[in-house]
Amino acid sequence: MRSSVIIFPGSNCDRDMDVALKKFGFKNQMVWHNDQSIPKSDLIVLPGGFSYGDYLRCGSIASKSKIIKSVIDFANSGGLVLGICNGFQILTETGLLKGILQQNKFLNFICSNVFVKVKDKQNKYFKDLKKDVLELHIAHNEGNYFCSDDELKLLQDNNQIAVTYCGEDGTENEATNPNGAIKNIAGIFNENKNVLGMMPHPERMIDKYLSGEDGSLFFKNILDNFK
C-alpha cells in the first residue's frame, strides 16, 4: 500500500509517521508542502505538528497551502486521507471534515495516554478491528472538538463518529473526556468515510517500549483492509 505524508514547515510528527508506516509495510513517501502534486498514493497522511506555526487558528493557513488542493481532490475522488492531531485540525479547516477543534477545556496542553472507543467499523480504517477500545496517546492544546447541533445529528445519523474518548472499560463520560470535546469525540469521518481525522496519535504507540502498542493494530488494520 502506497502512502504519502505531507510535510508542512512546522510539522513535527512527520518522521514518526514515516517510521510507523514503513514499520508495518507501507511504501511511504514524504511530500513537501510547496510541491504541486502528490505521487500516486493509496493513503495520504497529514501529520501532527504546528503546520505554519498555528499562531492563527490551528491549521487555517495549511488549509490554504499549495499542496492542499491535491489533497482535497484526492479525498473527493474517494482516496483515503488520514489527519492526525494538527492534520485533523487542517481537515476541519479545509471543510473536508465538519466542526472545529477548540482549545482544551482546562486551557492546558495535554500529553497523555487515553483510551478511545471505536464507534464504527463499516469503513476502511476500522473494519474487522479485533479490539473495541484502543489505548492511544494525545498531545495537543486544541483538541476540544465542537460542532453545531445539526452537524452533530448528521455525524450521528451517518455513523461518522469514528472514535470517542473513554475509560479502559469503554465508559464514556465527563471523567474520561480529557479535553471537553462534544460527546467525547476524538475522531470523525467525512460522509464517505474515506477521510478520517483524529486527535490521538497511533504512530506513538507502535512498540511495547513506547507508551503502548495499540497503534500497531490501527496501522495493520488499514493494510489488511486494503488487501
Added chain:
Amino acid sequence: MEVTEAVAIDHGLKKEEFSKICELLKRTPNLTELAIFSAMWNEHCSYKSSRKHLKKMHTKGKQVIQGPGENAGVIDIGDDDAIVFKIESHNHPSFIEPYQGAATGVGGIMRDVFTMGARPIANLNSIHFGSPQHKKTRNLLRGVVKGIGGYGNCIGVPTIAGQTTFDESYNGNILVNAMTLGLVNKNKIFYSKAAGLDKPVIYVGSKTGRDGIHGASMASATFDDKIEEKKPTVQVGDPFTEKLLLEACLELMADNSIIAIQDMGAAGLTSSSVEMASKGNLGIELDLSEVPCREEKMTPYEIMLSESQERMLIVLEKGKEEHAKKIFDKWNLDFAVIGKTTNSKKIELIFDNKKVAEIPIDLLAENAPIYDRPWKKTKLPQKLKFDKDEFKSLKLSDCLRKILSNSNISDKKWIWDQYDHTVMGDTIQKPGGDAGVVRVHGTNKAVAASVDSSALYCFSHPLTGGKQIVCESYRNLISVGAKPIAITNCLNFGNPEKEKNMGEFVECVEGITDASKYLDFPVVSGNVSFYNETKDKGIKPTPTIGGVGLISDYQQMLTMDFKTEGNLVYVIGKTDGHLDQSIFARELLNEKKGPPPTVNLFNEKNIGETVLDLSRKNLIVSCHDVSLGGILTAVSKMCIKGKKGIKINTLKGLTNKYEYFFGEDQARYIVEIPRASLKKVIEILNKYSVHFDDLGIIDGNSIKYNDDINLPIEELADAHKYWLKKYMDS
C-alpha cells in the same frame, strides 16, 4: 550622546571598568562601542567573577569530545554517535515575564545544541519557585510551565524529565534552567571558531528588532522594586521560526559549506561576532546596514544589543552563498551577507558607509576583567541531637502521608502533562522516573538524562551540597540502568560581591569538582547565573546538575515501579539514619538546622557500580535511588507506580525506625529482586563488599510494617499525586 562615566554606569559597568576601557582603547569609546563593552564585560558574558574557579573543574574524560568553552559539550557514545548537551539559566527574564522568559530559555538552549550540528532529541528543565503561599508563585509557575511547553512542544522535541521545587528563598527570584540533548555524528560537529580571511559572514533567521536590548546586563544585576519596568528587555520567542531555523541549519550542515556557526544568544550580534573572531584569532567587519531589521530606523547601538531570538551568525566558505541562500529561502528565513572575516584582529562596524565602531577583539574577550572576589567559608554545622522520645508521638503512617504530599516530594504530573514528552517516538522512560530515557533513533542504544539540585543541602554546607548533587545525578542515571558519562551544570547563586554568596559559589564548585573527578563524571558544559537577589535577599545556592548516561541495550532499561508480587525488595547501601536537613526534620519536627548527609565518594562509586553490574546481568527488575524523604518515601513511590504493596520486615536490633525510614543518608538504592536471582545478587553484593538490608517482599495492595503502618496504595497515591493539581486549582 557624549559618553561619560555616568553613561557607562548606566550600562552596568563599574567606574574602574570604564577607566580601564578608556585606558585600553587610549580614547573614550563612542556610545556603540561602550554598548559593546558593556555587553561583553558583564557577568553573564564574561564570567568575570566565576572564571577563576571554573578553571578548576574536572572537564576531561575518555568519552569527552568537547568540554566547556563551546556552544555546548559533546560526548562520544560509540558507533560515531555523539551527544551534544548543555543546561542554561533564564532566571531573570522568567521572573519578569514567565511565559516568554521560560520559552526563550528553551529556545536558546536548543539553538546552542543545533548550532553544533546536532538534532535536539530531548529537553529537560529544573524550575524553582517561591513558597507555595507566596502570592506570585502560582502565576509564575503556570506561566513558566506554559512557556516551556509552548516552545518545546511546537519544535517537536520531547521534554523527558525535570525537577520542580518550592522554597521561600525564590520568592523574589525564581529559577528556570533548561537543558537540551542533541544527537550528532561525531565526525560532523560544527564549532564556533572562525578560520580563513575574507570569508563571508552570514546572518540568518528572524529579523532584528528592539526586543531584549540590555538583556544580558539585566541578567547581571540584582532586582529592586522597579523590576516590572524591565519587561521590555525580555525577548519574545517564536518557536515556529526556530523550527525552520533548525531544519535549515541542519540541511546546510549536511555538506561542507559552513566554517563556523554561532547562535545569537545573550548580547546577540555583539557576542556572537566577537566570539567567533576571538576563537579564530581573526578580525571581523560587519556592515550593519545589511542586517535584516524588523523595525524602522534602528541604530547601530540597537542592532548590536538586540536580543531578538531565532538568529544565527555563520562564517561560510566563499562561493557557497547562493547554495546556502537557496536553503534559507526554502525555509522562508532571512539570509544576508553582512560582513567578512579580516586579519585586523578588530571588530569593525560600518553603518551608512561610515565606520561606527572599531575595537580590538582581545580587549573584549581575553582582556575582559577577571575578579578574584573575596569569599567566606561555610562551617559545617553541628550535628543535631534529636530527642527520640519526641518521635513517639508521631505515627509513622501520618508522617509518610505528610511527606508524600510535601510540595517538594509530591508528584509533578500536572506539570509534565503539559509538555509533549513522546514526540519523536523514542521516549522509553517518561518524566516521573529517576531519569528520562530516549532511544538513539534506529539503534539499540538509549540515552538517559536527569536534572538535580539540592539547595537545602548546599545552603547548609556548600562543599557537601556540591558533592551531593553530582552523586544524586550519578545515582539517578544508574537507577534507570544507564552508565553515567558526563554532566553539565547551571550554577545559580546570589550576589558574588557578597562574601557569603561568593563563598557558597566557590565551595559548591569545589564539591562538584571533587565528586565529578572521583566518579569520572566530567563537566562538559554549563553556565553561571549570579545576582539572583531581590532587595538584598539572595536565593539559596542552587547549582543544578544535568547528568547524561548511556544504556547500550535499551531493553535493559530499569524503571522504579514494582513489577511482581513475591519478589524481594532490598536496600543497597548503609542507613545510619541522618535526619538533619531531611524533609522529615523540616516537615514533622520543624527543625531546619544541622549538616546535610555526609557524602562518601568511595561508597557512591562502589555501590553505583554494583547496582549497574546487577542491572547489566538482568538480576534486578526495578530500581530507585533513595534521596529526599528516605527509604519509606522511595519505597512508597515504587509501590504507587507499580500499583503494588509491600510487607516490610521488622527492623533489626536497636535501629530507630524513624531514622531508618526517613533518614537521608547517601549512596543507597532500593532494588526489586526475583527470588530466582537472589543467590547471584547476594554473591555480587558480597563481592563488592556492599552493605544491604532485606527490606521486605512485594505483597498485596498496601504498605505494611508491623502494627505501625497499614496504608492502602490508593490512599498513598492520592496523597502523592494530587497536591500540585489541587494547589494550582485553588
